[in-house]
Amino acid sequence: MTASMRCGIVLHPAGHTRSPAMHTAAYAALGLDADYRAFDVPPADLPDAVARLRAEGVRQFAVSIPHKESMMNFVDELEPVGRAIGAINTVTLEGNRWIGTNTDWIGALRALERAGPVDGRRAVVLGAGGTARALIYGLRERGCSVFVLNRTIERAQSLVDELGATEAGPLERFPDLAPELVINTTSVGMNEDRSPIDAAWLSKGMTVLDAVYAPEETRLLADAKAAGAHPVGGKWMLVHQAVEQLRRWTGLLDDAPAEADYARMPEIMANAFDAADR
Numbered sequence: 001m002t003a004s005m006r007c008g009i010v011l012h013p014a015g016h017t018r019s020p021a022m023h024t025a026a027y028a029a030l031g032l033d034a035d036y037r038a039f040d041v042p043p044a045d046l047p048d049a050v051a052r053l054r055a056e057g058v059r060q061f062a063v064s065i066p067h068k069e070s071m072m073n074f075v076d077e078l079e080p081v082g083r084a085i086g087a088i089n090t091v092t093l094e095g096n097r098w099i100g101t102n103t104d105w106i107g108a109l110r111a112l113e114r115a116g117p118v119d120g121r122r123a124v125v126l127g128a129g130g131t132a133r134a135l136i137y138g139l140r141e142r143g144c145s146v147f148v149l150n151r152t153i154e155r156a157q158s159l160v161d162e163l164g165a166t167e168a169g170p171l172e173r174f175p176d177l178a179p180e181l182v183i184n185t186t187s188v189g190m191n192e193d194r195s196p197i198d199a200a201w202l203s204k205g206m207t208v209l210d211a212v213y214a215p216e217e218t219r220l221l222a223d224a225k226a227a228g229a230h231p232v233g234g235k236w237m238l239v240h241q242a243v244e245q246l247r248r249w250t251g252l253l254d255d256a257p258a259e260a261d262y263a264r265m266p267e268i269m270a271n272a273f274d275a276a277d278r
């Protein structure tokens with residue numbers, strides 16, 4: 001048995017998070033002695049909270065809303081991907097230094113790849129907030145053309161300029177673009193029966209990922225299924241970004257898990273996500 005690991009997630013409010021259940025299931029399946037807790041940290045408490053985590057022996061933690069951007073100010077080193085995206089969701093104490101990085105982008109790519117290849121495809125990202133930034137970065141890394149459509153066009157335009165996407169526009173541009181990949185990063189559909197786009201704009205062969213994961217089948221995903229497109233739930237983005245965190249943290253151990261062990265983790269974490277919902 002490896003020495004006990006103390007991990008967690010820093011967010012606010014903490015009520016709804018399923019991350020502790022997902023990570024705890026993964027550690028148990030790997031036979032690792034670890035605990036993973038939710039730390040509810042209001043924005044004003046963030047500087048003290050980071051110091052407190054260190055004092056309590058927490059050496060690795062996830063970062064969620066609303067701290068993904070502000071946490072960049074409290075790490076000793078930002079990995080280039082975190083700097084490029086402008087947000088971090090993963091912090092690891094290496095030696096005496098907190099290192100910040102981002103796994104949302106790779107989680108989203110792995111989720112899309114569950115439905116088919118991503119490289120070089122024509123993609124539409126709906127939304128221009130923090131999650132859109134991670135998606136645009138990832139899709140550009142894979143050589144995709146990326147159209148960013150948002151209610152507030154100026155926000156989409158600044159992401160296009162900053163992250164080197166193809167073009168910005170309003171949501172109504174969608175039908176002209178004939179995308180192969182569609183990713184919703186707006187909050188539309190969260191705990192409501194609403195889609196950010198018209199169902200008639202979706203068609204057979206498209207892959208549609210909704211970052212929203214509550215409900216599990218959003219209106220957008222139901223419309224995608226009805227249109228013969230490939231729907232991918234936000235649960236899978238959440239699961240795959242968590243697997244990449246796990247890889248980062250356990251990969252540093254003397255007896256790090258084997259690749260075959262990591263390959264089992266998405267299903268294990270997804271089952272824990274489902275169970276936490278009941």
Ligand SMILES: NC(=O)c1ccc[n+]([C@@H]2O[C@H](COP(=O)([O-])OP(=O)(O)OC[C@H]3O[C@@H](n4cnc5c(N)ncnc54)[C@H](OP(=O)(O)O)[C@@H]3O)[C@@H](O)[C@H]2O)c1
Binds near residue numbers: 104129130150185239
């Ligand atoms: N599955 C995962 O692993 C994962 C990871 C991260 C986030 N998420 C989810 O992704 C969603 C977005 O998170 P975020 O942090 O990127 O949020 P954010 O930074 O607040 O951005 C919200 C986006 O939604 C748009 N929007 C909000 N209300 C709208 C409306 N009524 N009509 C049209 N557009 C609207 C905003 O448009 P404006 O610019 O016009 O305001 C903006 O583009 C959340 O539901 C979050 O839970 C999931």
